[in-house]
Amino acid sequence: MAKVVVKKDSCIGCGVCAAVCASVFTMADDGLAENVLGEDVPEDLMEEVKEAVEACPVQAIEIE
Numbered sequence: 503m504a505k506v507v508v509k510k511d512s513c514i515g516c517g518v519c520a521a522v523c524a525s526v527f528t529m530a531d532d533g534l535a536e537n538v539l540g541e542d543v544p545e546d547l548m549e550e551v552k553e554a555v556e557a558c559p560v561q562a563i564e565i566e
């Protein structure tokens with residue numbers, strides 16, 4: 503498991519992470535992305551999460 507956090511103060515709501523990795527990211531009612539799993543993401547989804555991290559235009563996704 504790895505902890506994956508969307509920094510809401512950086513996210514601009516572009517939706518790219520949800521398009522790249524819908525298993526983990528969704529767009530919340532506030533228009534910003536959130537981790538649907540809470541925080542902990544299983545290893546088998548981390549490859550997609552890393553793609554989303556690289557695709558995010560404002561580096562709002564952190565793997566801790």
Ligand code: SF4
Pocket residue numbers: 508512513514515516517518519520534535557558559560561562563
């Ligand atoms: S890709 Fe980055 S800026 Fe775009 S919705 Fe996801 S976290 Fe927010």
